[in-house]
Amino acid sequence: MSGTETVLSAKGLVMRFGGITATDNVSLDLKRGARHALIGPNGAGKTTLINLLTGVLTPTAGRIELLGQDITTLAPHQRVARGLVRTFQINQLFDSMTPLQTLALVVSQQRGLGAQWWRPLGASKAVVDRASELLEQFHLADVAEQPVKHLAYGKRRLLEIAIALACEPRVLLLDEPVAGVPAGEREELLQTVAALPADVSVLLIEHDMDLVFSFADRMTVLVNGALLTEGDPETIANDPKVKEVYLGHGAAHG
């Protein structure tokens, strides 16, 4: 359950592309250990908001704080080093490596060994141990030595999330984690999402309302780049404004 300490805080974010306002004065607070869902119809500005939070875009106005520090102008990799990590809706993997190599690399980078050039990757036992632990946790141990490009889609999806977790996030942005996963491999993925460390704050962007309502303890609804409403799942499910936007989806699951 969520604590009281605010880990990630976005205040009055505005993003304009020319005459188009993609993000319109959005504010968002994530408490420690939050399970927060961000929903909204296509074109609501969810992707832009993620890009602002992760540093791909710099907001036209507004401010982003991570653990009380202003990170509004930091580069993406600097935010990762401070614990703000994302996964991708479309898998972004290192196809020429194996899952073991991938995770050893990510753990090395996370522990500040990424510039080390004299010792082989995997020379540090601590790094390999952590990588193996993640492989177990994400049901990847049996394919640890296979090239990533040959993995089944469900395994690739698991690796996608394992990479993010290997970055030791304080805040994890999960972008549609079950998108495109076939039914047979879905359960494995849902389990790992449910088993994410309790002290990591998670912002879930998802269209799958089953997952959203089973996972989230707080929800934000975005429409046309602006905040429509925010509240606990029950309030959101019964909100007539949300029902209007989500006619069909929201009504069916409310």
Added chain:
Amino acid sequence: MWIVAFALPALVPSHALLVNEIVIVALFAMSLDLILGYTGIVSLGHAAFFGFGAYAAALFAKLVMPDPTVGLVVATVLTGALGAVASITILRGTDLTRLMVTLGTALLLLELANKLDWLTGGADGLQGVVMAPVLGQFEFDLFGKTAAWYSLAVTLILFFLMRRLVHSPFGATLKAIRDNRLRAMAIGIPVASRLVTIYTVAAAVAGAAGALLAQTTGFASLDVLAFDRSADVMLLLVIGGVGWLYGGIAGAIVFKLLQTWLSSVTPQYWMFWIGLLLVLLVLVGRDRLFKPRTWLRKT
């Protein structure tokens, strides 16, 4: 393999110069592999660094001091510095824009070397480079035995260093950038700084290769900067295979031997055969090229 290489100049002294040439080209190819094979940065102007290293070493020997080891280090460091500056041009953009700017950089240097003829000798080349003995002990001889051993020793050391580098966490971050730059950034890799570093290293190694050529031949001319050289090295890397350092070595051996053999058999048409080999290589695939049974099977 390295032992055989070191034995060659003694076993076939008449071909010591060819061995020297192959070794230098192999080193040059490996330096390109660092950026092309391991980091995914294409370059059609890598000869810029090779040539700069060659001229730097030749001028250093002529104007400052003739000691080859010092000259090699100076040329390598200077070329590395040039690489660091030039790396700014490859940080952004696509493969196509990189091909253009790297090509442009090389052409720029070529034209500079041509115009500054008071310094470089222009189109006549920089002549009269006399080297002192290696480490004060080994005189460069006419047959190129010392030259071959000197180049082999330098290449072996640099090969060892590069192999450490590509298998390290640093090397893994380069491959991550090659495989998926977006994700590399999203796991906290400072992509721009990695690119600057590896481009600098690759330039320095290419500079060392160029310096070896100038020192062992006692000569530097405009062709060290020429477009052909950039294209050839990419070609032989494709022949040998990108993304593993031995690919550069294998490519250099195959390419140089073919070039030597074909140009003595059919002086005018050797490029045709190289071209044919390349087409076959791409159509059939390197793995299958040497297993004729598999040629007709579908992949």
